[in-house]
Amino acid sequence: MARVVVDVMLKPEILDPQGQAVQRALPRLGFQGISDVRQGKRFELEVDGPVDEAALARIHDLAESFLANTVIEDFTIRVEEVAEAAK
């Protein structure tokens, strides 16, 4: 068992109204010094079996086809933790 994290963020050139709303609210709420906020999604996948190149390739396909809209979003994949005890 291992946990693979897929982060999906809007591409830099795409307007992010959610993030902007947070960023504009911050000074009003007493937080200065944050010049930009972008909000995205984080998926934690619990993968059965070893996370080898084949598994990561499948997760790449999965992220590309279902988790992210690659027209407007970028995604990154990383292996976060491997639970040795659960192997």
Place this chain on the structure above:
Amino acid sequence: MARVVVDVMLKPEILDPQGQAVQRALPRLGFQGISDVRQGKRFELEVDGPVDEAALARIHDLAESFLANTVIEDFTIRVEEVAEAAK
């Protein structure tokens, strides 16, 4: 300038219908071997000035009070990248 990432995830004991919907769809879509999916939010904050302990303490307050609902969500904070050139 530095980028600080705040990840907000539902606590493990809280049901995550969004993640479950993704997880249940995967076998139908041809992806086997993923036993659980949880979906959360990722905030990227661009911080002016140095990211010292005081700045991280402020971001902790901010995450606790505005970005996460700590009744049902956990959050983690990490400094992702420091743009040396932009200092």
